Amino acid sequence: MTKYKEPAVHENVRIDTGVQEGSEISMFYDPMISKLVTWGEDRKTAMDLLDKSIDQYVVQGVAHNLGFGKSIIANESFAAGDYTTAFIPEFYPDGYNGDILNRD
Secondary structure (H helix, E strand, O other), X not given: OOEEEOOOOOOOEEEEEOOOOOOXXXXXXXXXXXXXXXXXXXXXXXXXHHHHHHHHOEEEOOOOOHHHHHHHHHOHHHHXXXXXXXXXXXXXXXXXXXXXXXXX
């Protein structure tokens, strides 16, 4: 991994990882090289902090799933807490291939 920066320290953010910038990651790695957990007084507060924290990550030199996480956070059903274990097959039946960028 050539570049790795975690989100800013915050009392409602926990990051579990075993890597640091310059770490060598096997080609057989799990794409979850870091686990990010946020909490707050309600779901929206926790998700807003999660969204902000994901934006603060810098990961270069390996593939990652930060965009997929952002896509899930933006999903209205997920935000409302209205989802099941079939969430991914239901909302990403063809897999996740990135989101369409808005030019506005």
